[in-house]
Amino acid sequence: SQQSFEDLKRLQAQLVQSEKLSSLGQLLGGAAHELNNPLTAMVGYSDLLTATSLTDEQRGLAEKMAHQVRRTKTLVSSLLSFARQIPSEKTKVNMNALAQTALKLSQPQLRARNIEVQSEFATDLPQVMGDSNQLLHVCLHIANNAMHAMEEAGGLLTVATRHENHMAVLEFSDNGPGAREPERVFDPFYSTRPVGQGAGLGLSGCYGIIQELAGRIVCENRAAGGATFRIELPAVKSNVRNFSIRKPGHSSSQSAESENQACASLPLPPTP
Template identity: 35%
Template sequence: MAGTDPPPVRRLRRPLRDPESLADTQSGLDEVGETVWVEVIRKMDEVYNDLLQYEVVLEQKNAALEDSQQFIESVLASMSDILIVCNRHGTIQEVNDSLRRCIGQDESELRGRPLADLFADDGSRQRARDFFSAARPAAVQDCELLISGRDGSPLPVSLNCTPRLSGTGKLVGMVVTGRPVGELRRAYHALRQAHEDLKRTQQQLVQAEKMASLGRLVAGVAHELNNPISFVLGNVLAFRRYAARLQTYIEAVHSDHCQSSPEVDRLRQELRIDRIMADLEPLLDGMTEGGERTRDIVDGLKRFSAIDRSVDEPFNLADVVARAVRWVTRAGPSSFQVRVDLPAELPVTGSSGQMQQVLMNLVLNARDATCGCRAPLLEITALVADGTVSLHLADNGPGIEPANLSRLFDPFFTTKPVGQGTGLGLSISYGIVERHGGRLEASNRPQGGALFILSLPLAQSMP
């Protein structure tokens, strides 16, 4: 309460002792202090020994940790597969050297970026975002996406994505591994293409052997056909002379100076002698023309199938062109038209049979190339300059694929289906033209269609 004094403070007083008691007390304290210090020093030694042991263990564990870290780094550096460690939001935390080599970027540039930024197209980026869209993402196996390569070109990779968990099982991120599949795919494609080429080459070789056997057979048949054709033409000529004599005789019998009997006149009307005599000349002309055409065909077969041992004989290139066009157009569809505008004389030196083979192959290729056109057409013209004749064979077909122009004269290369072409025609033609001192070129016309230019040196007699 107010105005009340506080109670007095009682002070404790140390009791007074005599000097002997004080001396005994000091001696006891000294003995106790020495014991305590000894115990303290012993405890300090124990603690120091424990610290030394802990330091040795810690150094051993640090050394083991460094070895483990170096081992893991060496494994990651030597991995051919790419490795990306992301947090649960899709941000890149760690990458390995394989990824850096693939995309040409440093780790400092990649760390902290979204994983989706590494991909080349919108579809791949969206698919990468889907890896982290769920609250508990599931593992992804063999997901093929396009990653941006070192030069900016898309690089296909096969990715595996696995959730990364903490020690308590909490999702902390994703581990993405992948393998570039471009090289493997190209190798597989090359192997498959080589296998297809090998099968096609085998079939083409079989077809070429068949054609060679057919050529030998045609040569033999052509030789055998010469004799009966000669017989037919000889008999037609003889029959033409006989017909003229019979015509003279019949006219004499039924002339006004010679009286014929009514029976003879009746037979003349009944047997239609006058019509027969009128048709006899056209029939003989047709037989002669057919025999001569057959003879020309046989002669052409002999020339085509014969083995040319000499290539230094003069011949008229215009005649060879006309013969090759006639052969192809007769065997092909009637809609295929060939316009030939050449000088009457184009003297060159070489093998007419081999050059006919070249021209027939070029005309056949033009016919096959224009088979899908409404009005298939091949135009053959010539340009004579500086002692060289250049034949231009231009068709109105779809032309030649630019990628195939450089391979057009390679052996066994063909764009035709298997069984319809050996891939040897243009290659053989190219070699024949080269042996004749000329050249064979192919290109596409600006207005559409293919253009083949066959250039040959003219004979010395050509002005």
């Protein structure tokens, strides 16, 4: 039937995508790994340099250098996480809290670009299993792309969550120009941004992270204009079931505490 043909086509596209990602990931992971150590040393030395007695001009130059080295290191760690060489630490994650953190962290840039934010968080949103750092990175990146898309004229970023078919769904919608080719946005090195501004790796990294969690991430243009990015992650099974298989000695209050910590201990991302 037409439906199963469409399903097959989608499955095939997913397979091609993950093949592309895994061979590219191995290549990049190797290179990024080699770059990481000397870069760490360079960050250290440039910090030491700025701490010595320098003229104002020298200090200015040393600070510029430190800033650029940090930028390179951030790029290398995004390559590393794209290659998924940083082991992920999975805990139960509340996507409402995570999206809220991402919005808070993006606030200065959103404000500077005249972008209004509207959020609709579902109160019955189930928790998901994932690495909170990686998931935060995904949210920040999608928000960041939306900001680039709405750079010119400002706009509205809508963030919504809902509970649907045992999935936690998180949607970011903007009212920018929409994606030129929505089906290509997750391709490694696909970028429509000016040369030197976008590597085209952001969304392919996000795709890898979500895929590893047996979730789905899709991009669609909205009828009303703008793009929507939807993330669907499997809900963690109900607490009652978890409780029965919990090892003896762990009280439920302890576990509730560690869940809260998983959300509260989100580190701040590197300053841009």
